Amino acid sequence: MASLPSIPGELASADVASGVVRLTVREELYPLDAVFAAAFTFIKDCWVVVDRADAAHWAIALTPKAAGASAELLEQWVGGFANELLACAYRHRLAKDHRATVEAVTAAALAGALGPPSLDELEDFDFSNEAFEDPLGIAMSWEDKYGKKAKAGDAAPAGSTDDDDGGAP
Amino acid sequence: MIELRLHKDVYDGAAVDAAMKQFGRYARLTARDEASHWVVQIEATTPARARTVAGELGNAALGGSAKARPAVQP
Numbered sequence: 270m271a272s273l274p275s276i277p278g279e280l281a282s283a284d285v286a287s288g289v290v291r292l293t294v295r296e297e298l299y300p301l302d303a304v305f306a307a308a309f310t311f312i313k314d315c316w317v318v319v320d321r322a323d324a325a326h327w328a329i330a331l332t333p334k335a336a337g338a339s340a341e342l343l344e345q346w347v348g349g350f351a352n353e354l355l356a357c358a359y360r361h362r363l364a365k366d367h368r369a370t371v372e373a374v375t376a377a378a379l380a381g382a383l384g385p386p387s388l389d390e391l392e393d394f395d396f397s398n399e400a401f402e403d404p405l406g407i408a409m410s411w412e413d414k415y416g417k418k419a420k421a422g423d424a425a426p427a428g429s430t431d432d433d434d435g436g437a438p
Numbered sequence: 439m440i441e442l443r444l445h446k447d448v449y450d451g452a453a454v455d456a457a458m459k460q461f462g463r464y465a466r467l468t469a470r471d472e473a474s475h476w477v478v479q480i481e482a483t484t485p486a487r488a489r490t491v492a493g494e495l496g497n498a499a500l501g502g503s504a505k506a507r508p509a510v511q512p
Contacts, residue, residue, distance in 0.1 A: 301447075301448065301507075302507060305500070305503070305504035305507065306504075308500055308504075309501065309504065312497040312500065312501065316492075316493030316494070316496055316497055317496065317497060317500055318442070318444070318496045318500075319445070319448045319500065320443070320444075320445050320448065321445045321447050321448065321474075327448075332493060334493070
């Protein structure tokens, strides 16, 4: 087994005669789901075997299907696999962290896809609920904020009309 | 003869069985159950053929094991 120039020897090594390159990664950083996902993208061109190196590490063996792999080619394969593994581990973490959000958005989309509510459902709906709490009084309708404000002395006398300007006939 | 050792933490037993059924017609396959590994012995007419069957069987078992995994849990 020979070490590869661009990758630390404790992480990867290559057996050029057998055409195999081995990568060792920490399970804490790269969960098995991420290893599976990365391996999936390589099984078209490589034979992939995943093993447990020890209690905290995965050992991944890549064998390119094309015969006559050189050390440079093996290095490219293992480098590409390491990059893919990193991306898969990050996607796995994002999926795990944002699962609740994705579920909520999906549920809302499915609820919207059910179509508009029926008249019976509208009849049973409680419209008296406040849309949201507004303890500071920030929410205000356009009319309340910009509409004409009635002056105190502008109260129209009883029986007067809009065109009653008090002028001569 | 090639011996393929598949760790039980990684490979699902049913997926290994399915892969062996899939590739059983290309080589003589013998399975052995060890404490930590499923061990598959592959005998074929030529070493190159045995190597190819071992590699493809390993890939099939890996894919089947990935499918058998439960969804990501929060």
